[in-house]
Amino acid sequence: MLSQEQRDFFDREGYLLIPGVFQPDEVERLLKESRRVLEVALKDQRITREEYYHPDSFKVSNILRRSRLFDHLIDHPGYFGIMVSLIGHHIQLMGSELFVRGSSEDAITGFHTDLGESLQQILPADGNLYLQIKAQIFLTDLSNPDSSNFLLIPGSHKRRVSAPNLDCMIDELNEPMRTDKTLPRNAVQVLARPGDVLLFPWTLWHAVAPNRTRNTRMSITLRYGQLCLRAIDRLEYVLADMDRDLTPRQRRVLGELGPSLSVYKPKDQRALIDGENVPI
Numbered sequence: 001m002l003s004q005e006q007r008d009f010f011d012r013e014g015y016l017l018i019p020g021v022f023q024p025d026e027v028e029r030l031l032k033e034s035r036r037v038l039e040v041a042l043k044d045q046r047i048t049r050e051e052y053y054h055p056d057s058f059k060v061s062n063i064l065r066r067s068r069l070f071d072h073l074i075d076h077p078g079y080f081g082i083m084v085s086l087i088g089h090h091i092q093l094m095g096s097e098l099f100v101r102g103s104s105e106d107a108i109t110g111f112h113t114d115l116g117e118s119l120q121q122i123l124p125a126d127g128n129l130y131l132q133i134k135a136q137i138f139l140t141d142l143s144n145p146d147s148s149n150f151l152l153i154p155g156s157h158k159r160r161v162s163a164p165n166l167d168c169m170i171d172e173l174n175e176p177m178r179t180d181k182t183l184p185r186n187a188v189q190v191l192a193r194p195g196d197v198l199l200f201p202w203t204l205w206h207a208v209a210p211n212r213t214r215n216t217r218m219s220i221t222l223r224y225g226q227l228c229l230r231a232i233d234r235l236e237y238v239l240a241d242m243d244r245d246l247t248p249r250q251r252r253v254l255g256e257l258g259p260s261l262s263v264y265k266p267k268d269q270r271a272l273i274d275g276e277n278v279p280i
């Protein structure tokens, strides 16, 4: 599922853009449902504005719990096999988010890593499996720079942060960016079209570029990681929803371990993740 060229690029640069995973009609359906989820979350005041976000930008967390129409994203063939190649068969889904990025002259977020202060200090090593990788599904057009593109520093996923901190911020990049109002010279704005999917590991230094268009960016992020890590979403509510038609593999990826109850030795893990119809 993952070519050697893609593997080498991901290991070296710390990201991989998979073009055209979703066709236009599917993007349209996802966008429509995302807008509905957003409307409900705004009404219920369940949106998250991180301290370091621009005011017109926010996120909705736990979106799998808020809609059944995202269930097929759990193990979508356009990226799930690649995730398994990079994380291994002991994979779980840890969280799901909807990002909304409005107009902004300045960068929308500062550079940061994911998963907290400790994990900021545990770097991927050559030949190892990855601890956590996010898949970001772009639903709106980001094919030009300065449209709230995902911003990254290539190769930074293997670089030590000089001052690890609670918010996982990269002070050595954010301070000059705040003062000079310019992006770091080696930063890359990912140019993506609706339906493209971006993969990146937890230690990649990443941010969000300015949005000098009038269009609001919307994207969905799914966070995958090793089964022994703690999930961020409350996925037990998704598993308990009897109206969902989840496959055994989807149930396992959402954290249903079956009788073994062990995150270290889950029964039939390889067969389930490979898509065999094994009962849990």
Ligand SMILES: O=C(O)CCC(=O)C(=O)O
Pocket: 099, 101, 109, 114, 134, 136, 149, 150, 206, 207, 208, 221
């Ligand atoms: O692309 C975005 O809008 C933000 C992504 C991000 O910062 C993250 O997933 O941690």
